[in-house]
Amino acid sequence: MNNPPEAREHWSNSLGFILAAAGSAIGLGNIWKFPYITGENGGGAFVLVYLLCIAVIGAPVMICEFTMGRHTQRNPVGAFKCLSPRSSRLAHLIGLGILLSGIFLLCFQNWGWGVLLIAAGLLIFRYGWILAGVMGVIAGFTILSFYSVVAGWTIGYVFKAVAGQLHFAEVAVAKNHFLAFIDSPAWTISCHFIFMLLCVLIVYKGVKAGIERWSKILMPLLFLLLVVLIIRALTLPGAAAGVRFYLTPDFGKITTGSVLIALGHAFFSLSLGMGAMITYGSYMGREQNIFAATLSVVVLDTLVALMAGLAIFPAVFAQGFGPDAGPGLVFQVLPTVFNQIPLGAFWATLFFLLLLVAALTSGISLLEVVTAYFVDERGWKRHRAAVVFGLAIFFLGALCAISVADWHRLEWIHHLLTRIFGHVKDSFFDVMDNISSNWLLPLGGLFISLFVGWIWGTKKAVDEIRQGSHNFADVHLVSLLAGLKDDPSHNSELHVITLASVWGIFIRFISPVAVLIAFLHTIGWLDFRPKTPPAEPPPIEQPAEK
Numbered sequence: 185m186n187n188p189p190e191a192r193e194h195w196s197n198s199l200g201f202i203l204a205a206a207g208s209a210i211g212l213g214n215i216w217k218f219p220y221i222t223g224e225n226g227g228g229a230f231v232l233v234y235l236l237c238i239a240v241i242g243a244p245v246m247i248c249e250f251t252m253g254r255h256t257q258r259n260p261v262g263a264f265k266c267l268s269p270r271s272s273r274l275a276h277l278i279g280l281g282i283l284l285s286g287i288f289l290l291c292f293q294n295w296g297w298g299v300l301l302i303a304a305g306l307l308i309f310r311y312g313w314i315l316a317g318v319m320g321v322i323a324g325f326t327i328l329s330f331y332s333v334v335a336g337w338t339i340g341y342v343f344k345a346v347a348g349q350l351h352f353a354e355v356a357v358a359k360n361h362f363l364a365f366i367d368s369p370a371w372t373i374s375c376h377f378i379f380m381l382l383c384v385l386i387v388y389k390g391v392k393a394g395i396e397r398w399s400k401i402l403m404p405l406l407f408l409l410l411v412v413l414i415i416r417a418l419t420l421p422g423a424a425a426g427v428r429f430y431l432t433p434d435f436g437k438i439t440t441g442s443v444l445i446a447l448g449h450a451f452f453s454l455s456l457g458m459g460a461m462i463t464y465g466s467y468m469g470r471e472q473n474i475f476a477a478t479l480s481v482v483v484l485d486t487l488v489a490l491m492a493g494l495a496i497f498p499a500v501f502a503q504g505f506g507p508d509a510g511p512g513l514v515f516q517v518l519p520t521v522f523n524q525i526p527l528g529a530f531w532a533t534l535f536f537l538l539l540l541v542a543a544l545t546s547g548i549s550l551l552e553v554v555t556a557y558f559v560d561e562r563g564w565k566r567h568r569a570a571v572v573f574g575l576a577i578f579f580l581g582a583l584c585a586i587s588v589a590d591w592h593r594l595e596w597i598h599h600l601l602t603r604i605f606g607h608v609k610d611s612f613f614d615v616m617d618n619i620s621s622n623w624l625l626p627l628g629g630l631f632i633s634l635f636v637g638w639i640w641g642t643k644k645a646v647d648e649i650r651q652g653s654h655n656f657a658d659v660h661l662v663s664l665l666a667g668l669k670d671d672p673s674h675n676s677e678l679h680v681i682t683l684a685s686v687w688g689i690f691i692r693f694i695s696p697v698a699v700l701i702a703f704l705h706t707i708g709w710l711d712f713r714p715k716t717p718p719a720e721p722p723p724i725e726q727p728a729e730k
């Protein structure tokens with residue numbers, strides 16, 4: 185049961201749309217996750233790899249998602265359904281590849297992965313591209329389950345800040361406080377519940393009333409607060425070491441694993457790869473400029489992430505703390521910074537409150553994907569879908585909440601998973617994060633770009649993009665740089681290097697190949713490291729004995 189496009193609610197104007205999309209993109213990913221993975225992956229060089237992933241893969245894929253959404257006016261599954269024949273030769277080929285890999289793994293007695301891949305291959309064979317949309321709905325589930333746990337921590341910290349409990353003289357004390365907090369299920373589960381409740385309430389009210397109004401007011405405030413924090417952090421004694429760690433690239437610290445993490449995080453931070461931006465694009469009017477919207481969202485999102493790093497690393501180093509503290513980094517370091525600002529409790533409350541708002545505008549975009557699917561495709565009432573899936577995600581998230589650090593509360597699940605898949609990650613929380621950020625999102629992005637580039641066709645996509653783009657798509661890039669954009673003779677059809685054609689090449693070749701290489705590499709089928717074992721270090725010369 186599809187809603188006719190006319191009945192669809194739309195954003196009130198392009199600013200509303202940009203702020204809502206930026207609200208989805210800017211969230212815990214920027215302020216909580218980006219600093220801690222940068223810390224774990226060596227600093228400056230990781231930041232550069234991340235920026236490269238954003239420019240080469242993130243931005244082009246975001247254009248795809250907006251375009252698919254606006255063209256079809258549907259949720260992700262509906263969008264694929266509407267644009268594609270049930271199956272295509274490319275889908276068959278992908279299905280076959282996955283099926284064969286499954287059989288290959290079975291031969292090596294890797295039962296869990298073998299069966300999983302065979303099932304996935306068969307499904308792709310049967311349902312084709314629609315499955316990419318379904319994968320997005322599943323990703324919505326898995327991401328929101330751990331996302332809302334972290335958002336719950338934020339709520340907990342708002343309470344603590346109001347109660348004046350966040351006065352820590354040293355990071356070590358702040359760290360213990362945080363560890364004790366996340367290890368108290370009664371707290372973390374209730375905070376996680378509050379967050380899911382807020383998400384459900386907003387999604388329940390619908391796009392404009394719910395999502396748009398909030399984003400407009402509160403996102404700019406968060407931005408200002410970050411500026412205050414950066415200034416304080418940079419003026420702490422010893423801050424320079426942090427700035428150096430953050431901004432000086434040392435490529436020796438980059439491993440191939442960290443490249444995949446950077447790629448996954450580019451998708452995560454821009455809300456790509458699972459159809460959130462397809463869904464938001466579907467509420468976009470034809471007069472809005474897709475290129476300009478993408479540029480604004482990407483720039484804002486990247487800016488906030490870079491600013492968060494600049495607020496945190498100087499503070500980390502100024503206090504002699506290690507940058508690789510993991511998921512607790514922000515919660516452990518920032519309270520000690522607030523402690524050194526007059527009216528610390530006030531600033532801390534404000535900060536965690538705004539972080540909560542940022543998380544909320546992202547959380548609702550995740551729940552919205554799941555809801556829109558059941559409303560559009562299954563004919564559910566919006567209210568019912570929001571409540572039912574909000575509850576389902578709450579239960580999955582409760583499992584994440586009680587197993588952030590290790591498996592000790594969920595041994596039975598651990599046993600089961602280890603039995604089936606061999607080695608599993610450190611905790612249920614990690615498993616959810618890993619499945620979604622490092623697998624489902626990049627795979628989703630790969631399918632979206634292959635689909636737009638080769639099945640729907642860049643030509644039809646560009647026709648859609650042209651609407652509302654004021655000739656932007658056809659501007660000769662060189663004349664744009666030269667400031668001759670409005671000179672008519674510089675926009676003749678003879679010109680080949682236009683924004684549209686550059687985008688087409690990225691979508692057809694560069695993005696899919698980059699994602700594919702990253703994947704094959706993680707699975708271990710493609711290895712860039714030298715085959716020979718590293719040479720023995722030259723014997724250290726013994727100082728001549730006297």
Ligand code: TRP
Pocket residue numbers: 208209210211212213214327451452453454455456457458460546547549550625
């Ligand atoms: N981008 C958000 C953040 O950085 C998280 C998020 C919201 C998301 N919607 C998404 C991630 C869809 C992936 C897909 O916090």
